[in-house]
Amino acid sequence: MIRDITIGQYYPADSILHRLDPRVKISCTLLYLISLFLFKSVLGYVIAGCFLAGVIWLSKVPVKFIVKGLKPIVMLLMITVIFNLFLTNEGDVLVKVWIFKITEGGLRTAVFMAIRLVFLIAGSTIMTLTTTPNALTDGIEKLLRPLNKIHVPVHEIAMMMSIALRFIPILLEETDKIMKAQIARGADLESGNIIQKAKNMIPILVPLFVSAFRRANDLAMAMEARCYRGGDGRTKMKPLVYHSRDYLSYTVMAAYLVVVVGIGRYVPFHLWIF
Amino acid sequence: MSITLEHINYTYSEGTAYEKKALKDINLEIPHGQFVGIIGHTGSGKSTLIQHFNGLIKATSGVLKYNGENIYGEQYDLRKLRSQVGLVFQYPEHQLFETDVITDVCFGPKNQGLSPEECKERAREALKLVGFPEELYEVSPFDLSGGQKRRVAIAGVLAMHPQVLVLDEPTAGLDPKGRDEILDQIALLHEKKDMTVILVSHSMEDIAKYVERIIVMNRGEKMYDGTPREVFAHYKELEAVGLAAPQVTYIMNALRENGILVSSEATTVEEAADEILRVVSGEKKEAGSRDGQVRR
Numbered sequence: 001m002i003r004d005i006t007i008g009q010y011y012p013a014d015s016i017l018h019r020l021d022p023r024v025k026i027s028c029t030l031l032y033l034i035s036l037f038l039f040k041s042v043l044g045y046v047i048a049g050c051f052l053a054g055v056i057w058l059s060k061v062p063v064k065f066i067v068k069g070l071k072p073i074v075m076l077l078m079i080t081v082i083f084n085l086f087l088t089n090e091g092d093v094l095v096k097v098w099i100f101k102i103t104e105g106g107l108r109t110a111v112f113m114a115i116r117l118v119f120l121i122a123g124s125t126i127m128t129l130t131t132t133p134n135a136l137t138d139g140i141e142k143l144l145r146p147l148n149k150i151h152v153p154v155h156e157i158a159m160m161m162s163i164a165l166r167f168i169p170i171l172l173e174e175t176d177k178i179m180k181a182q183i184a185r186g187a188d189l190e191s192g193n194i195i196q197k198a199k200n201m202i203p204i205l206v207p208l209f210v211s212a213f214r215r216a217n218d219l220a221m222a223m224e225a226r227c228y229r230g231g232d233g234r235t236k237m238k239p240l241v242y243h244s245r246d247y248l249s250y251t252v253m254a255a256y257l258v259v260v261v262g263i264g265r266y267v268p269f270h271l272w273i274f
Numbered sequence: 275m276s277i278t279l280e281h282i283n284y285t286y287s288e289g290t291a292y293e294k295k296a297l298k299d300i301n302l303e304i305p306h307g308q309f310v311g312i313i314g315h316t317g318s319g320k321s322t323l324i325q326h327f328n329g330l331i332k333a334t335s336g337v338l339k340y341n342g343e344n345i346y347g348e349q350y351d352l353r354k355l356r357s358q359v360g361l362v363f364q365y366p367e368h369q370l371f372e373t374d375v376i377t378d379v380c381f382g383p384k385n386q387g388l389s390p391e392e393c394k395e396r397a398r399e400a401l402k403l404v405g406f407p408e409e410l411y412e413v414s415p416f417d418l419s420g421g422q423k424r425r426v427a428i429a430g431v432l433a434m435h436p437q438v439l440v441l442d443e444p445t446a447g448l449d450p451k452g453r454d455e456i457l458d459q460i461a462l463l464h465e466k467k468d469m470t471v472i473l474v475s476h477s478m479e480d481i482a483k484y485v486e487r488i489i490v491m492n493r494g495e496k497m498y499d500g501t502p503r504e505v506f507a508h509y510k511e512l513e514a515v516g517l518a519a520p521q522v523t524y525i526m527n528a529l530r531e532n533g534i535l536v537s538s539e540a541t542t543v544e545e546a547a548d549e550i551l552r553v554v555s556g557e558k559k560e561a562g563s564r565d566g567q568v569r570r
Contacts, residue, residue, distance in 0.1 A: 174368075180330050181369040184361040185430060186353060186385030203381065206371035210416065 010132050017059040017130045021246045022139025028253045029127045035257055036116050036123075039264040045115055047263065051256050052119055052126075061129050069125035070118060077117055084110035133165040142240050155231025163219070171212060178207045277304040277327055277359075277438065277470075282336035284322055296322040297333070298494045304472065306437075309464050311481040311502075312474045314491030315516035320474050321364070323491065324440050327472070328359040357386050360436030364443050366427030370415040375401070375426050378415050382434040393433075400433035401426070404459055421452035428456070432463070438470040439463070445480065457484060478520040482506065482541035490517070502541045522546040 012018075017025070036048060056066060090105025128136070141158035148154050182203045183189065189200055284297040296319050304310055314320045325331040326338055329345050329352045338345050345355055363369070372378035379397035380390075388396065401411065404425040410418065415426055428444065441460065445453040461484050464471045475481050481488060481502065488505040490498040492515045498505045506512070509519035509527075519541075526538040526546055536553045540546040 177363065178369055180325065181361075181363045181366065182381075184328060184330060184356055184363070185369075185382040186357055186434065187381075188353070188385065203369075203371050207369050210371075211368055 011061045011065055011129045013060040013130075015058060015060040015130070016245060017055065017126070019245065020130075020249055021240055021242055022131050022135040023143055023240060024242075024246045024249050025127050025131055026136070026139050026143060028249060029124055031253055031257060032123050033120055035260050036119055038261055040112075041263060044260055044263050045112065047256075047259060048119055049115075052122060055126055056122075059126055059130050061126065065129060066122050066125050069129070070121055073117065073121050077114055080117060081110045081114050084113050134162055137162045137165070138236075138240060153231075155234070159231075167212075167215070170215070171208070174211055175204065175208055178204050178211075276306055276339075276341065278302070278337075278339040278342075279326070280337040280339070282326060282333045282338060284319075284326070284331065285334045288334060296494050297326075300336070300496055302489070302496070302499070304438075304470065306470055307464075307468050308470055308487060309461070309485045310470075310472045311485035311488045312472065312491060313476070313478070313481060313488060313517060314497075318491040318515075319494040320491050321442055322494075324361065324442060324472065324474060327438070327440055328356045328361050330356075330361070353385075357382070357434045358436055359438045359440060360431040360434055362428050362431050362439070362441045362444055364446060366430075366444075367415075367420065367423030370423060370427060370430075373414060374412045375406070375415050375418070376411045378426060379430045379433050382430055386434060396433040396435070397429070400429040403432055403463060404429045405455060421448055421456075424448065424452070424456065436469070438472065440472040440474075442474045443476065444473070445475070445477070453480070460484075478506075478518055479542075482520045482522075503539045506541050507539070 032048075032051075039045070039048075056063065085102055085106050086100055088103060088106035088109045089101075090103050090109075092104045093101050094104055094107065095102045131139070137158050140161070141154055144152070144154045144157075179189070187200065187203055189197075189204075192200065279300050279302040282297055282300040282302075283295070286294045286296055300323065312320050312323065322331060326333060329338075332346065340355055340359070343350065345352065370378050372381065376394065376397050379400055380393040383393040383396045384390075398411075401408075406422065406425045406429060410422070415423060418426065424444070428441075431439070439460070444456055444460070448456065457480055460471060460473070463469050473481070473485060485502065488498065488500065488502055489496060490505060490512070497511075497515065498508060506519040506523050509523055512519060522540055522543055522545075523538065526536050526540055526549070529536050529550070530538055534550075534553065536546075536549050540549050
């Protein structure tokens with residue numbers, strides 16, 4: 001039952017994208033997301049789409065997984081499209097039913113907004129699909145390092161994140177075990193109204209909390225026994241080092257940005273619209 | 275009260291990349307009143323197997339019958355089955371949750387729909403059965419020692435009056451005294467209450483001492499099924515799959531290899547002592563003629 005849930009959506013494969021430094025992937029994803037709002041022309045969308053398709057192809061992740069990542073935003077997408085479609089009042093009226101009318105501008109905004117959102121989610125999905133949660137926290141820690149200067153406990157935050165990630169599968173397994181044990185004692189987890197159901201969760205939640213605290217205690221003890229004392233002076237077993245492929249990625253990203261910004265600025269808007 | 279498994283297969287996470295066959299074509303019949311031991315190295319499918327006995331896990335294919343009734347039938351009442359086949363998980367003390375011992379033990383009977391008085395009655399009886407001291411009934415279960423917690427957890431299952439008791443390594447992490455006490459109580463229950471007991475254990479000594487039948491699991495398959503003597507006679511094959519025979523089996527075999535013609539069938543210390551005494555006190559001739567040809 002609960003065992004089937006997978007946390008984090010890392011898709012193991014051997015591709016250049018998987019081997020990239022997590023810092024590259026995080027910052028490039030961020031830049032890509034920003035770039036989506038820098039153009040208004042069809043050509044811009046085409047280029048952004050081609051870029052995304054190229055990255056997906058390089059990642060060797062089946063498109064199926066990226067489509068799966070889009071599922072949660074279908075609702076949001078629908079709402080955005082409907083609101084843009086009916087509430088934008090611009091240009092010629094295309095269809096008019098009672099008080100609702102669809103204008104040319106509205107249709108354009110709705111379609112572009114939808115594409116933009118899909119690119120946005122697909123772009124960030126491809127990052128989480130090719131980066132392990134641990135690499136992700138490592139990357140975030142390194143990227144946020146400068147914040148140490150203003151006394152943000154960057155290392156501690158990263159450590160908390162990786163511990164939390166590490167414990168999710170353990171706690172899930174524990175929940176599964178406790179649930180089974182209580183079901184074996186005749187616990188009824190399904191029937192009853194909401195209050196009854198909440199009450200029925202007590203035999204699972206109490207042991208789960210107890211065990212979470214016990215594990216936290218053990219872990220703290222084990223870390224102390226290994227002389228852990230925070231991030232100061234701590235070295236890494238696998239330090240993040242930029243390779244040539246990482247610099248190459250930054251270059252490609254920069255080139256993409258130049259093209260996209262250039263299109264936004266210098267290609268006449270009306271030339272590329274419908 | 276028999277449990278019958280026919281061609282049981284179980285596959286974890288079927289249809290995903292993490293697919294794993296945990297049980298392969300298991301056929302078993304456990305008649306009423308038997309004391310059965312299940313052994314197997316870690317990951318051999320023991321725990322998966324025992325969770326089938328009370329329907330916690332539904333087999334991917336195959337039929338499981340309890341008292342001749344197919345438990346996968348549409349009309350079958352799984353909750354009733356679970357109160358008849360009591361399952362004590364590994365480290366059962368981790369499932370305690372109530373504010374005091376007696377209320378926690380009452381949880382099972384309460385779920386069976388008994389009145390509060392009956393629940394209390396059952397709980398007291400069960401706690402007595404596992405030898406839990408009466409003055410601690412009102413104490414929080416979290417303040418108890420590991421061994422005491424284990425007793426409370428086992429009592430929590432016994433209070434449901436199961437006809438079959440399945441225990442997954444009930445003595446893991448206990449000291450020798452606590453281990454013997456708990457196993458002795460279980461053996462007593464088996465005798466007095468005529469309960470079917472299925473014991474999963476890593477201790478070959480415990481298995482040899484208590485059970486009348488051993489099922490050996492290896493990589494999701496049933497490898498051996500027989501009396502302790504029959505199974506431990508295959509000690510070399512058992513070693514090959516990461517298991518072992520009781521210490522005395524090794525001693526007896528070593529004795530034979532060094533020319534003392536004891537029968538190597540003994541599986542408990544008592545049996546071995548009797549056998550050695552018998553041989554050294556002059557019955558050498560008889561034993562020699564019986565086992566002589568097996569000598570190396």
